[in-house]
Amino acid sequence: MTGMDLTGRVALVTGGAQGLGEGMARALAAAGAKVMIADVNEAGAETAASLGDGHGFTHLDVTDDAGWEAATAGCVEQLGGLDVLVNNAGVEISSLITEVQTDDIRKMLDVNILGTALGLKHGLRTMRPGGAAGQGGSIINIASVAATIAFPAISIYSGTKSAVDRMTRVAAMESGKLGYGVRVNCVYPGLVPTAMGAGLATDMAELGLYPSVEAAIGAVVELTPSGRLGEVEDMADAVVFLASDQSRFVNGAGLPVDGGMGM
Template sequence: MSTERITRSAAGKVVVVTGGARGIGRAVASALADAGAVVALGDIDASTVASTGTEIGAATARHLDVTDPASFTSFLAEVEKTCGPIDVLINNAGIMPVGRFTEETDEITRRILDINVYGVILGTKLVLPKFLARGRGHVVNMASMAGENPTPGMATYCASKQAVLSFTETMRLEHRGTGVRFSAVLPTFTRTEMITGTRAPRALLAEPADVAAAVTALIARPRRRVSVTRTAGVLAAFNKLTPRPIGEFMARRLGVHRTFIDVDRDARRAYDDRLAAD
């Protein structure tokens, strides 16, 4: 798809990006702003999202707790007041604590599910009535390859992303013919703070810009799902077609079975500390 067509499709659209202060969310928001979209950023980190909004030229950037109905409702109302009717909601906010399941506290388990799953469901529930009334709108949910490829060291995260995939597909089927579109984005390991301290296989790595480009193209031409990178998507599809022992053997050869268990906790401390503080 040409850059001109993508820019023409995004220009003037009011796009909400949750979890927009850093990483993939920031990259997506920046790409959309460059394409002429009216971008609204929300994030639990109020100071960082404000500075990000200024740096990328967002129309608005505010505190948002995607697990709190009052916060999400207020945020969306302010976006519509400031920017106009929302065209696209990108449910990007998510967290990814890693390590053995037996070492995961109940608090962290609940936070993963609250942010990664409930936040997606809540955001969708809040924008959907107006989308349906207008007969148009697009919900883009950030899932993960991990939702289809169980990965040791991130059991709850994998479960949360599988839930996002199932929810997105169900919404698509339930609202077929209404003019409202639903899409899932499945990034592979992406070079953000989330994989700090891990040894993610280089062949499977994506850059935030790769995900941003895929999301921008997805808004121009909605599809039910897109994998990032294409190579990782092909490998994942191939893995589904191979006998399970072979697929698991290949994962072990790539080191995936240890990637999120043998982690450098010192390197990862800043990310883990921020999760505990939010």
């Protein structure tokens, strides 16, 4: 197998019911992979069905250790293996630092950091020699350009995505040292006008940081050398690349897909 052809591989995508995760799932399927969508949103079942035969859906709360164990085992049982894991599920709650709420901090820590950590745990256990799949593979964590820039009202979110970057690099080193045969990388998406991205722009205006939603979006574009917002396909193509043999010597890396915003 060469290039971007993922025929014969099985991918599990968290948060794949909608938004960036849905785009990633569709791109992986288009490249030939069998895809298991894992989400708390039951609409993920419809998304999986729309991919065609040979794909699946599993309910998964990424903060639940036992849920992860069941999801990875179910992927192997239903689709025949696990070669690619995309830790995409995440949550962003905007707030000025002086107004941040304890429950909001905990939610972002749980989903963005704990959820990614558990994905790494069970992905590596499943893919390593002796695991239920045991053929090695690729884990792709979804960080954010927020991990590399100082943008207002997303301090906690930025911190959690910085943690995703650090966990990625340590996991890659552990996997290599222990002979797991699993590459671990992360992607830093720029702002994409999904429900989450549009919500962030609205929050910026409501917090008084910009005079309007349009001004908030304009500020992001002004910071981006490519002169536009990101598109779902931009992020999905990066994930397919990191899942494929084209990236076979890319490991422990953070790939900016942000139009240069975080340079």
